[in-house]
Amino acid sequence: MKHVIDIQDYGGNRIARLLPAFRVRFNENYIHTQLEQPYCIVHCSKNFIVNPDLDLPFVQIPFRTFADNVRQLLIQHNGSMHLASFPQCYSHYFEPLIDRHEGVPLEHYISCMKDIQIITAQGVIKKVQFSHTPGASFISTPFDTSNMHVDTCAEVQQRLQQFSREVLDLLKNQGSHCRLPVSKFVSTYHQYFNRQCRVADYGFSKIIDLLSAIPKSIQILGDGNKRIITITHRCQMKRFTNDIIRILKNKPQRSMSISEIPIEYEIAYKKPFCIDDFGMCYLEDLVNEVKDNKELVVEAEKKRTDLEIYATGNFQQDVIDMLRILPDFSIPFQKFIPSYHHHFGYQCKVQTYGFARLIDLLEELSHVVKIDEDKNGEKIVQLTSTMMGHAILLNIEQLVEKSHGQLKLKDLRTQYLQVYRNELNPEDFGLSNLETLLLTMTDKFEFHYTETDVSISIKEPNPVILQLTKNVILTLMLSQCQLSFWQLKQDMLVRFKQDITLNMCRNELRDYVEIIDQTVRLTPPMIFAYNVVLLLSPCDGRMPYDDFIVEYQRRTSSSHLLYPTDYGFPTMLRLFDAIQIVAQVRGRRNFKIIMLNPEFRLGRYTQPITFTSPITSF
Numbered sequence: 001m002k003h004v005i006d007i008q009d010y011g012g013n014r015i016a017r018l019l020p021a022f023r024v025r026f027n028e029n030y031i032h033t034q035l036e037q038p039y040c041i042v043h044c045s046k047n048f049i050v051n052p053d054l055d056l057p058f059v060q061i062p063f064r065t066f067a068d069n070v071r072q073l074l075i076q077h078n079g080s081m082h083l084a085s086f087p088q089c090y091s092h093y094f095e096p097l098i099d100r101h102e103g104v105p106l107e108h109y110i111s112c113m114k115d116i117q118i119i120t121a122q123g124v125i126k127k128v129q130f131s132h133t134p135g136a137s138f139i140s141t142p143f144d145t146s147n148m149h150v151d152t153c154a155e156v157q158q159r160l161q162q163f164s165r166e167v168l169d170l171l172k173n174q175g176s177h178c179r180l181p182v183s184k185f186v187s188t189y190h191q192y193f194n195r196q197c198r199v200a201d202y203g204f205s206k207i208i209d210l211l212s213a214i215p216k217s218i219q220i221l222g223d224g225n226k227r228i229i230t231i232t233h234r235c236q237m238k239r240f241t242n243d244i245i246r247i248l249k250n251k252p253q254r255s256m257s258i259s260e261i262p263i264e265y266e267i268a269y270k271k272p273f274c275i276d277d278f279g280m281c282y283l284e285d286l287v288n289e290v291k292d293n294k295e296l297v298v299e300a301e302k303k304r305t306d307l308e309i310y311a312t313g314n315f316q317q318d319v320i321d322m323l324r325i326l327p328d329f330s331i332p333f334q335k336f337i338p339s340y341h342h343h344f345g346y347q348c349k350v351q352t353y354g355f356a357r358l359i360d361l362l363e364e365l366s367h368v369v370k371i372d373e374d375k376n377g378e379k380i381v382q383l384t385s386t387m388m389g390h391a392i393l394l395n396i397e398q399l400v401e402k403s404h405g406q407l408k409l410k411d412l413r414t415q416y417l418q419v420y421r422n423e424l425n426p427e428d429f430g431l432s433n434l435e436t437l438l439l440t441m442t443d444k445f446e447f448h449y450t451e452t453d454v455s456i457s458i459k460e461p462n463p464v465i466l467q468l469t470k471n472v473i474l475t476l477m478l479s480q481c482q483l484s485f486w487q488l489k490q491d492m493l494v495r496f497k498q499d500i501t502l503n504m505c506r507n508e509l510r511d512y513v514e515i516i517d518q519t520v521r522l523t524p525p526m527i528f529a530y531n532v533v534l535l536l537s538p539c540d541g542r543m544p545y546d547d548f549i550v551e552y553q554r555r556t557s558s559s560h561l562l563y564p565t566d567y568g569f570p571t572m573l574r575l576f577d578a579i580q581i582v583a584q585v586r587g588r589r590n591f592k593i594i595m596l597n598p599e600f601r602l603g604r605y606t607q608p609i610t611f612t613s614p615i616t617s618f
Contacts, residue, residue, distance in 0.1 A: 038125045039085035040077070043092045050084045053226035054126065057087060058103035063285035067113050069094050070128070074116070080129040083107065083118060104276050105179070105230065107221045112233040112279065112289075126223070156203050163202060163210070164217040166193065171218070171231050172239070177276050182208060182220070182227040233289075236279045241290050243269070252334070255357055258287055304354035310524055311568035312353045315361070316368050318344065323369070323383050324391035327421055330382035333359075333371065346570050389429060395420055397444060397458060406448060406455040409435060465508050470581060470599050471496045472505075473512055473522065477530045477600075482521030512581070524567040529579035531556070533600050536583070541601045545585065545592035 005016045038050050059066070073089055074081060081089055086106065087097045097106065110128055111118055117131045166189075171178045174192050186207060189197040197207070204210040208227070211220060217235055221228045231239070244261070247268045248254050256264055261283065265273035280286040304312075322343045323329045331339055336358065340348040348358070355361040362369055368387050372380050383391055399415055400407045407415075413434060416424040426437040438445060438456060448455040475491050476483060483491070485502060492498050505513055505520055513520050522530060535551055536543050543551070552562050562572070569575040576585050576594075583596050 039082050040089050042077075043089045044085050048085065048088075053224040054084060054107075054222045055226055056083070056106040056222070057097050057099035058101065059097050059106050059109055060100045060103040060281045061097075061109075062282055063109075063112065063280060063288070066109065067116075070110060070113065070116060074128065074130055080127055083110075083126040083128055086110075086128060102276060104279055104281055105221050105228070108219060108230055108233070108279055109281075111219060159202050160213055164214040167211075167214065167229070168217055168231060168235060171229070175230075177274065178236075178279070179221075179228050179230045182211065182229055183225065185211070185229065231279065233279055237289050240278050240286060244290075257357075257360060258283065261287075307524060307566075307568055308352070308354035311565070312361070312364060314568055314570075314574075315353055316365055319362075319365065319368055320383065320387060320391055320394070323381070324394055325420055328382065329388050329391055329422075330380050333379035333381050336362075336381055344570070349570075352565050352570070392424070393444060396438070396456075400445070400456060400458050406457045409438075409454040409456060412456075466581075468498055468500070468504075469509055469512060470597075471498060472500065472509060473526060473529070473582065474600060476513065476520065476522050476526075477533060481527055481530055482519055485515065485518050485520050488520050511578075525569065525575060525578035526582070528567045528575060529582035529600075532579065532583050532594065533596060536594065536596045537601050541596035541598075543594050545587075545594055546590075548594050 004019060006019055007014055007016050009015075039048050069090065073093060076093070077089070090097055107118065107126075110116060115131050116128060118126055118128055120126055170189060170192050171180055174180070174188055180188060186197050199205060199207055199210050202210050202213070204213070208220070211218060211229055215232075217232060218229045219232045221230060243265065247261075247264050248256065250268070251264075262273040275281065275283055275286060278286055280289070318340070322340060323331060337348055350356065350358050350361045353361055353364075355364070359371070362371060362381060368384060369381050370384055372382065374380050395416065396412065399412065399419065413424045416422070424434065426432065426434050429437060431437045431440075435454060438447070444459060445456045446459050448457065471492060472488070475488060475495065479487075479491075485505070489500055492500055502515065505515055512523060512526050514523055531552065532548075535548065535555060549562055564570060564572050564575040567575055569578065573585075576583070581597070582600050583594055586593050586595055
């Protein structure tokens with residue numbers, strides 16, 4: 001302590017005297033003018049008693065809200081306020097701080113703010129202030145190495161670094177929510193590491209001085225006999241980042257949804273994910289604190305557009321179409337993407353559907369597929385039981401189409417097994433025989449009974465419904481692709497003498513129109529069909545395919561060529577298949593021609609019609 005006292009021989013006795021720089025601190029006038037109350041004299045009564053242990057509440061408040069409130073408080077207190085009376089000052093302006101068992105220590109929560117710090121004034125009084133607040137406060141240094149040899153200092157620093165790592169390990173594994181009372185530190189250290197914590201080995205005489213020597217790793221909360229040590233906010237964020245990176249490295253897409261963190265953490269580390277273990281109250285706050293990390297990229301989960309939702313419906317049909325021909329209607333998750341590419345001839349781009357990962361897209365289709373694990377722990381994508389029935393219906397429909405008319409019931413089971421390598425068992429659906437199973441699908445099949453057997457064929461489309469559909473589409477095309485339901489109903493009665501209902505729009509016409517707040521509008525592919533009609537009507541209802549693509553781009557004033565994804569489909573072939581009721585593609589390769597169906601040649605209509613751009617159409 002040579003920088004504080006001076007020891008001299010005086011009359012045969014050795015006398016210790018304060019150095020002049022410190023002697024002024026104990027001058028009566030100086031003490032009278034410099035000492036202050038350890039609490040806020042504005043928001044606390046004169047008989048306010050400061051708890052010597054600084055026992056502050058555990059809070060649970062959104063971090064951003066709390067930080068804004070603390071900044072306002074500091075402004076009201078001229079940039080500095082006492083920690084001991086912080087709850088009283090806070091409750092004067094905001095809601096009272098309620099002590100919650102699952103919360104975070106108030107002192108630690110305040111220290112998480114980058115522009116705010118907690119300092120020790122006059123050696124004992126803890127104060128909250130802005131980091132840039134001018135004026136130095138005396139903070140005693142518990143360990144002075146000015147009179148030690150360089151080698152000794154380096155050795156001590158090396159030991160302190162090792163001790164710092166040990167304390168962090170101890171708090172993470174032994175402390176309750178990474179907190180430990182100072183009074184229990186020595187015994188817990190001994191129990192965990194199976195050796196004594198020798199304070200003297202680090203150049204100290206007290207355990208509290210040793211703990212204070214590693215302020216970058218641990219924070220000492222409270223005062224007196226109830227002091228608690230915890231991990232600093234900086235180390236907590238570094239720890240959380242490392243934990244998340246370790247999880248992401250084991251995931252194929254190197255990404256995951258924020259909502260998945262608790263589940264994935266528990267799987268990876270075999271223990272529940274507890275947010276207050278990291279010194280924060282809410283997962284969103286914890287993630288926001290690591291947004292600026294160079295190793296992690298945190299992207300906001302954006303709301304999906306109507307077009308992405310519509311495209312997801314088309315993808316749903318693709319999934320059923322792919323899985324219906326596979327054994328057990330299932331496929332390993334790792335093989336889904338390559339199998340999709342092989343089956344359809346184009347890539348599965350999950351971004352088209354508003355997702356960043358395939359797993360998120362499939363989870364959105366939980367009514368279509370389920371994701372389980374086999375006995376080896378490999379993820380399996382399989383159709384749900386309801387969709388299995390739908391898949392069987394599609395398979396039977398395909399077999400009937402290949403039979404060019406009718407398929408005998410007695411041959412159905414054999415052909416089904418040969419083509420799809422799956423047994424067709426009515427018992428799986430709780431039915432006694434195959435005929436009973438098919439009778440549940442009467443909306444698709446017709447049954448032809450003979451003396452010896454039963455044959456099935458596919459029902460022809462209802463011509464009345466087909467004509468109604470064309471009339472509804474045409475009426476909407478003549479009205480900028482959308483009308484209120486009541487206006488559409490009136491126009492249909494006047495123009496075609498046909499009546500429609502909302503249920504018809506939701507069921508029979510669901511592939512062509514959609515209802516939003518009593519407004520009926522064309523679906524994305526039908527809006528594309530509307531643009532096709534406008535292009536081809538002046539050209540006698542036909543145009544070479546290549547000329548159509550160029551002219552379409554010119555008419556829409558688009559900076560890019562026609563993309564089928566603008567209308568919710570992965571390829572142009574799929575897009576034109578969806579509008580066969582309006583236009584069809586004839587021919588092959590370089591001789592393809594787009595032709596309008598006769599009902600949609602609008603030359604005889606005089607209403608003004610505006611071309612609809614794919615960018616603004618949906």
